[in-house]
Amino acid sequence: MANYFNTLPLREQLAQLAKCRFMYSSEFADGVDALKGKKMVVIGCGAQGLNQGLNLRDSGLDVSYALRPEAIEQKRQSWKNASENGFVVGTYEELIPTADVVLNLTPDKQHSSVVTAVMPLMKEGACLSYSHGFNIVEEGMKVREDLTVIMVAPKCPGSEVRAEYVRGFGVPTLIAVHEANDPKGEGLALAKAYAVGTGGHKAGVLMSSFIAEVKSDLMGEQTILCGMLQTGSILCFNKMIEEGVEPGYASKLIQYGWENITEALKYGGVTNMLDRLSNPAKIKAFDLAEELKEIMRPLYNKHQDDIMSGHFSHTMMEDWANDDANLHKWRAETAETDFEKTPAGNVEITEQEYFDNGILMVAMVKAGVELAFETMTAAGIIAESAYYESLHETPLIANTIARKKLYEMNATISDTAEYGCYLYNHACVPLLADFMKGIKSDVIGKGLDVDDNGVDNARLIEVNDALRAHPVEAVGAVLRGHMADMKKII
Amino acid sequence: MEPSSRLERIQLNKATISFDDRFTLSEIDWIIEPHQHWVITGTNGAGKSALAAALAGVGKIEAGTVQGLPKNVGLVSFEAQAELIAKELKKDDADIMDVISLGTPVSEMIFEQCQDPELASDLVEKFGLTKLLDRAFRKLSTGETRKVMLIRALSSKPDLLILDEPFDGLDVDTLAMLQAHLASIIDTVPMVLVLNRFDEMPDFITHVAYLDKDRSDKERLEKKRGDKKRGDSGRLAFTVERQDEAAFNELYQLLHLKTTDLSVPEADPATKLPALDPSQPLVKLKQATIQYGDTVIVDKLDWTIEQGQHWQLSGPNGSGKTGVLSLITGDHPQCYTNDIFVFGFQRGNGESIWQIKQFIGYVSTALQWEYRVSTSCKNVIISGFYDSIGVYTKSTDHQKKIADQWLELLGMQERSDQPFNKLSYGDQRLLLIARAMVKHPPLLILDEPCLGLDDMNRQLVLALIEKICAGKETTVLYVNHHTEDKIKEIDNHLALEKNH
Numbered sequence A: 001m002a003n004y005f006n007t008l009p010l011r012e013q014l015a016q017l018a019k020c021r022f023m024y025s026s027e028f029a030d031g032v033d034a035l036k037g038k039k040m041v042v043i044g045c046g047a048q049g050l051n052q053g054l055n056l057r058d059s060g061l062d063v064s065y066a067l068r069p070e071a072i073e074q075k076r077q078s079w080k081n082a083s084e085n086g087f088v089v090g091t092y093e094e095l096i097p098t099a100d101v102v103l104n105l106t107p108d109k110q111h112s113s114v115v116t117a118v119m120p121l122m123k124e125g126a127c128l129s130y131s132h133g134f135n136i137v138e139e140g141m142k143v144r145e146d147l148t149v150i151m152v153a154p155k156c157p158g159s160e161v162r163a164e165y166v167r168g169f170g171v172p173t174l175i176a177v178h179e180a181n182d183p184k185g186e187g188l189a190l191a192k193a194y195a196v197g198t199g200g201h202k203a204g205v206l207m208s209s210f211i212a213e214v215k216s217d218l219m220g221e222q223t224i225l226c227g228m229l230q231t232g233s234i235l236c237f238n239k240m241i242e243e244g245v246e247p248g249y250a251s252k253l254i255q256y257g258w259e260n261i262t263e264a265l266k267y268g269g270v271t272n273m274l275d276r277l278s279n280p281a282k283i284k285a286f287d288l289a290e291e292l293k294e295i296m297r298p299l300y301n302k303h304q305d306d307i308m309s310g311h312f313s314h315t316m317m318e319d320w321a322n323d324d325a326n327l328h329k330w331r332a333e334t335a336e337t338d339f340e341k342t343p344a345g346n347v348e349i350t351e352q353e354y355f356d357n358g359i360l361m362v363a364m365v366k367a368g369v370e371l372a373f374e375t376m377t378a379a380g381i382i383a384e385s386a387y388y389e390s391l392h393e394t395p396l397i398a399n400t401i402a403r404k405k406l407y408e409m410n411a412t413i414s415d416t417a418e419y420g421c422y423l424y425n426h427a428c429v430p431l432l433a434d435f436m437k438g439i440k441s442d443v444i445g446k447g448l449d450v451d452d453n454g455v456d457n458a459r460l461i462e463v464n465d466a467l468r469a470h471p472v473e474a475v476g477a478v479l480r481g482h483m484a485d486m487k488k489i490i
Numbered sequence B: 001m002e003p004s005s006r007l008e009r010i011q012l013n014k015a016t017i018s019f020d021d022r023f024t025l026s027e028i029d030w031i032i033e034p035h036q037h038w039v040i041t042g043t044n045g046a047g048k049s050a051l052a053a054a055l056a057g058v059g060k061i062e063a064g065t066v067q068g069l070p071k072n073v074g075l076v077s078f079e080a081q082a083e084l085i086a087k088e089l090k091k092d093d094a095d096i097m098d099v100i101s102l103g104t105p106v107s108e109m110i111f112e113q114c115q116d117p118e119l120a121s122d123l124v125e126k127f128g129l130t131k132l133l134d135r136a137f138r139k140l141s142t143g144e145t146r147k148v149m150l151i152r153a154l155s156s157k158p159d160l161l162i163l164d165e166p167f168d169g170l171d172v173d174t175l176a177m178l179q180a181h182l183a184s185i186i187d188t189v190p191m192v193l194v195l196n197r198f199d200e201m202p203d204f205i206t207h208v209a210y211l212d213k214d215r216s217d218k219e220r221l222e223k224k225r226g227d228k229k230r231g232d233s234g235r236l237a238f239t240v241e242r243q244d245e246a247a248f249n250e251l252y253q254l255l256h257l258k259t260t261d262l263s264v265p266e267a268d269p270a271t272k273l274p275a276l277d278p279s280q281p282l283v284k285l286k287q288a289t290i291q292y293g294d295t296v297i298v299d300k301l302d303w304t305i306e307q308g309q310h311w312q313l314s315g316p317n318g319s320g321k322t323g324v325l326s327l328i329t330g331d332h333p334q335c336y337t338n339d340i341f342v343f344g345f346q347r348g349n350g351e352s353i354w355q356i357k358q359f360i361g362y363v364s365t366a367l368q369w370e371y372r373v374s375t376s377c378k379n380v381i382i383s384g385f386y387d388s389i390g391v392y393t394k395s396t397d398h399q400k401k402i403a404d405q406w407l408e409l410l411g412m413q414e415r416s417d418q419p420f421n422k423l424s425y426g427d428q429r430l431l432l433i434a435r436a437m438v439k440h441p442p443l444l445i446l447d448e449p450c451l452g453l454d455d456m457n458r459q460l461v462l463a464l465i466e467k468i469c470a471g472k473e474t475t476v477l478y479v480n481h482h483t484e485d486k487i488k489e490i491d492n493h494l495a496l497e498k499n500h
Helices: A010-017 A047-058 A069-073 A077-084 A092-098 A108-121 A158-166 A187-197 A210-242 A247-275 A279-309 A311-321 A325-335 A351-356 A359-378 A383-392 A394-412 A415-431 A433-437 A457-469 A471-486 B048-055 B078-094 B106-111 B117-126 B142-154 B172-184 B215-225 B245-259 B321-329 B353-357 B365-370 B377-385 B397-409 B425-437 B455-470
Strands: A020-022 A039-043 A062-067 A088-091 A101-104 A127-130 A148-154 A173-177 A205-208 B010-019 B023-032 B038-042 B060-067 B073-076 B160-164 B191-194 B207-213 B232-241 B283-292 B295-305 B311-314 B339-342 B360-364 B443-447 B475-479 B492-495
Touching: A010 A210, A020 A383, A039 A047, A039 A092, A047 A062, A047 A077, A047 A101, A047 A158, A047 A187, A062 A069, A062 A077, A062 A092, A069 A077, A069 A088, A077 A088, A088 A092, A092 A108, A101 A108, A108 A127, A108 A415, A127 A187, A148 A187, A148 A210, A173 A187, A173 A210, A187 A205, A205 A383, A210 A247, A210 A279, A210 A311, A210 A359, A210 A383, A210 A394, A210 A415, A247 A279, A247 A351, A247 A359, A247 A383, A247 A394, A247 A457, A247 A471, A279 A311, A279 A359, A279 A415, A279 A433, A279 A457, A311 A325, A311 A415, A325 A394, A325 A415, A351 A359, A359 A383, A359 A394, A359 A471, A383 A394, A383 A471, A415 A433, A457 A471, B010 B048, B023 B048, B023 B060, B038 B048, B038 B245, B048 B073, B048 B078, B048 B160, B048 B191, B048 B207, B048 B232, B073 B078, B073 B142, B078 B142, B078 B160, B106 B117, B106 B142, B117 B142, B117 B172, B142 B160, B142 B172, B207 B245, B232 B245, B245 B425, B245 B455, B283 B321, B295 B321, B311 B321, B321 B339, B321 B360, B321 B443, B321 B475, B353 B360, B360 B365, B360 B425, B365 B425, B377 B397, B377 B425, B397 B425, B425 B443, B425 B455, B455 B475
Parallel strands: A039 A062, A039 A101, A062 A088, A101 A127, A127 A148, A173 A205, B023 B232, B038 B191, B038 B207, B073 B160, B160 B191, B311 B475, B311 B492, B360 B443, B443 B475
Antiparallel strands: A020 A205, A148 A173, B010 B023, B010 B060, B207 B232, B283 B295, B283 B339
């Protein structure tokens, strides 16, 4: 199989990368009609598979689960998940031929074998649905021409997909149609109905393309979302220990610090995150971020280039073929870092203190978000996609670190994201070694040691203008506005 | 000023006091310490005046003990007023001579046995009775006789002052004057005031006693004694210290619910529910079974709920009560593997859970735990229109208005914009009941609505439920353990047993 993206002419590549649009509520007026009475068969009954299935069934749709014979015979967890929830469970042979829509909700690395197994069993003109485009775009899976191929990707863990639905809401969802496989032109209608069935239309739906989803998703997760937070955690923790900060305090400042500072990011972008700092601290964070951006830009470019060329997916698939040797090794190494092994101390840290004593963390988030956004848009990814895959998702990942540090983050994200995260981390830690030599506890751990908060007027105006003028702030303001319209009216 | 050392502690110990077989105060436990000032309040007919009168030695002690009642009690009440007037009229009747009796003049009524003539004169002037001193007491208006009664009581140097609705019928100026006077004597005499309205409560009040009708006790007594003639009875439901602000606010709300005659706000005509076929039951479970692996929680249950048929569901923990409810509400995944008919839908035929939920109002402790979104009280009520936790749809002005009416019914209009999660547990529960009722659902499911609530909040919730049950359009399904939390309209009972 050849990398699909690389088979397209540049014109088409650019056109696909530029797809991303926030859809209006009125576009979902038909509800689940396009799927009414159709038979939906889910493959995989993990967190996404089970919870999406529960939602779809509660929306009045016909859902059953196809599992491998071993899973059924040995009554594995996936079999229990499906059958205890009252779903019909059967083998591929039993269920796939009856399916109007097959929902492939297995992990990325199983896609090739799963799709290869189900495709011959699917009936003429049926629909195959993905929640991630890696298999199509990077692995170049060729799907039978009569089949419609769509993507519906709720942008949250499976448990939240269910919890939000039960509350009467949903989670933001990305949909796409694989244009090479839309023989009847019904792909969009099916994807919209699917998004309604999971409740996604209430929280906001982005219409994208398989290519834009894959290329922006990979870039975001490797760099700012997971990679930067992992590298930042390790470097900041080690620096604090070196500077004599109490280890329990240092561990807590980092574990909960990302969540606290990116909460400000979520509400008001990079500008608001820096506005939470005192004026001298803001200028300090700004300068640090500028320095970091200059040092890290080649690394961000390399990640984006490798993603675009297919080099990244190629090397990762080699590791898949090698029983994930690298992934497992790097996962074990992460568990052994001092940050991971030092429990958060029983000390009170106020919300503001996370900013005041975490100036370097703020600078790292700013540098990472802006660099990822700049690199993505320079590579032809539309600003909306770039925003979602950089700034928008950072708080979600930060929440996982707050729950159980890097272990939880890497357990929650996909293997693909985890693999990319380690790649980034291995390059970024040495890259920042010199920079970190100049760092003291005033910017990480203890806060600025200043007599008063005076700053130079001209410099402050310069910094504030630069913050507000960054393109991620402009697109962010618009999209946050849309989301707020649809979001919890609180 | 003289300290009120004359009064010792008054103590009622399981005192049951009857009043001419008309009314019984049952098993009152109450202690009034010197220096305390009490308000007695409660529902109509709960025995507020009776309890006040009991402190003046009125009534017959049937059981228990009453200790420390003072000898000299100043009592002002409608009953005492009526008695005094009756006595005056009797004097007139008794006058067999053919002379027009003028009756006792006001001056005599006030000064004859007066302990503090100086104060009495002062009060006569302040109350504006100077010109009426020579008039016959029985010629006075109700308000004027009330003033005379007040002056008599206040100037009698009482050991205990009992004022039963003293502010009723007084004009604004007199009211202010009386309140000021009472405030000036708080160090000399302990006071017990009977008040129906909380907002009339003077600042010096330190404690509140809340009385309620004692329905269950009455039934019990009737059964035991076979005595059909016994009248109503009341009990001291609880006492609240003024300093305990939270409890005090709850009491205010309770009184509001119990004493105001508000009806349940209308449904929203714009979001009217689809009509149900009146000949069909609301719910029909056939051989319903819930099973996890080999463990059977609910085993082949047949249950039909007809429209207008209130049910109580009970059973020990683990008997599957909540499971059965969630089969009905569609929250249990096994509702798709059972034979369930609800609101015209045979489950598992392409209906969505929102089509089911629109017919149900639901309140449970679990819902309260899940309701953790930070939203305002008003939005919590509005979310009932959408069966959602939080509001995700723009609500109409009309819906907002209905929400306001509910807040008013709950006595919470001032707290409309306050965050729900900052409310007391009991207030949250009340709001969730209003949320469940806002759309006037054909079925209201109350899953242990009093669980985790203290006595006062339980009273509050039950008061609200009774208001709802009195309406006709909602069938109530009530789940609970406590047999004392009874709703009078419910007479169908399903008891589940533990199967495993």
